[in-house]
């Protein structure tokens with residue numbers, strides 16, 4: 001049984017469908033952890049994926065800063081943040097501050113699906129031992 005981790009999920013508007021699809025695919029693993037999300041992202045994860053999520057404010061209204069404070073308090077162990085590289089955000093300073101704090105706190109951060117796939121398949125999250133005898137081909 002894996003330890004229950006705090007996972008923060010955040011996506012900018014053009015990336016929200018990606019986040020929903022990714023979370024749906026990884027629903028079982030995610031559901032075993034304590035999930036935090038910014039407002040709109042969290043709403044979609046609750047409504048469309050059926051996950052239980054601690055919803056904070058919407059990003060432009062302070063949600064990124066709230067996630068940052070949860071990181072500073074040690075409640076968030078990893079951040080999945082699908083930020084949009086093609087659109088300017090009105091709350092860009094908050095986005096930068098969140099990413100800065102995540103790096104400073106040395107928690108894993110995934111900013112796209114490929115990285116998120118690596119992190120979510122970690123034995124630290126799945127509880128599956130990759131060297132378990134039944135998984136090792138001889």
Ligand SMILES: O=C(CO)COP(=O)(O)O
Pocket residue numbers: 010011012013037038039040041042057058059060063064089095
């Ligand atoms: O803006 C965001 C992250 O910077 C995300 O906020 P929402 O999930 O409320 O759209």
